Amino acid sequence: MNLGPMPRPAALADRVIARLRAEITSGSWPVGSRIPTEPELVEQLGVARNTVREAVRALAHNGLLDIRQGSGTYVVATSELAVVMQRRFADAEPLHVAELRGALEATAASLAAERRTDADLRQLDALLERRERAWDSGDAESFVEADATLHLAVVAASHNDVLTALYADLGHVLRDYLRADVGTELRAEDHLDHARLVAAIRAAEPDRAAAEAREHAFYCRFSRVTDR
Numbered sequence: 001m002n003l004g005p006m007p008r009p010a011a012l013a014d015r016v017i018a019r020l021r022a023e024i025t026s027g028s029w030p031v032g033s034r035i036p037t038e039p040e041l042v043e044q045l046g047v048a049r050n051t052v053r054e055a056v057r058a059l060a061h062n063g064l065l066d067i068r069q070g071s072g073t074y075v076v077a078t079s080e081l082a083v084v085m086q087r088r089f090a091d092a093e094p095l096h097v098a099e100l101r102g103a104l105e106a107t108a109a110s111l112a113a114e115r116r117t118d119a120d121l122r123q124l125d126a127l128l129e130r131r132e133r134a135w136d137s138g139d140a141e142s143f144v145e146a147d148a149t150l151h152l153a154v155v156a157a158s159h160n161d162v163l164t165a166l167y168a169d170l171g172h173v174l175r176d177y178l179r180a181d182v183g184t185e186l187r188a189e190d191h192l193d194h195a196r197l198v199a200a201i202r203a204a205e206p207d208r209a210a211a212e213a214r215e216h217a218f219y220c221r222f223s224r225v226t227d228r
Helices: 009-025 040-045 049-061 080-088 092-113 118-137 141-158 161-169 171-182 195-200 208-218
Strands: 063-069 072-073
Touching: 009 040, 009 049, 040 049, 040 080, 049 063, 080 161, 092 141, 092 161, 092 171, 092 195, 092 208, 118 141, 118 195, 141 161, 141 171, 161 171, 195 208
Parallel strands: none
Antiparallel strands: 063 072
């Protein structure tokens, strides 16, 4: 039986890079997680160690992975564009970030109110509950992640793939903004209930959903932004 020519080493490495990138972009390997070890990847992918090593180094060079000696390799970005966004806007004015966030999330929330599915609503309910548990725990970093995940789910419920991809690529920028805004301590007076946003999406009220999303983008300790 003629199985055809063996893939060229460069082509094989490209295929492995594509496989690893797919694990990252799909969320199977979320940002902050440690990817499988080199021997595990060799076994899972059925390729040589050098091919795996080359693929991992390529993704590290592109900014998606961080190779930490003695600890492992970690996911630090979901795409090359996300890396560019983070570097480009690292020193952006917080007010400008808030304005961008408000514009994107208001548009997405309005579309979500028109297009959301029952599955979207179940997801939003679960993430809203997770956000409240994170707040009650007092762990600021857990709250930032839970809040950001809820907002991304709202954007995803718009069923606009371009808007969702753009928002996801801005994820690091928006998380850094929220992290700086929240600080290291969660205070009762800073809590903003997102139940009204989810309720507006469930009730299919685009204008109300957009207004709620826009308010959230500017609310949290916004005096810190305007005082700078």
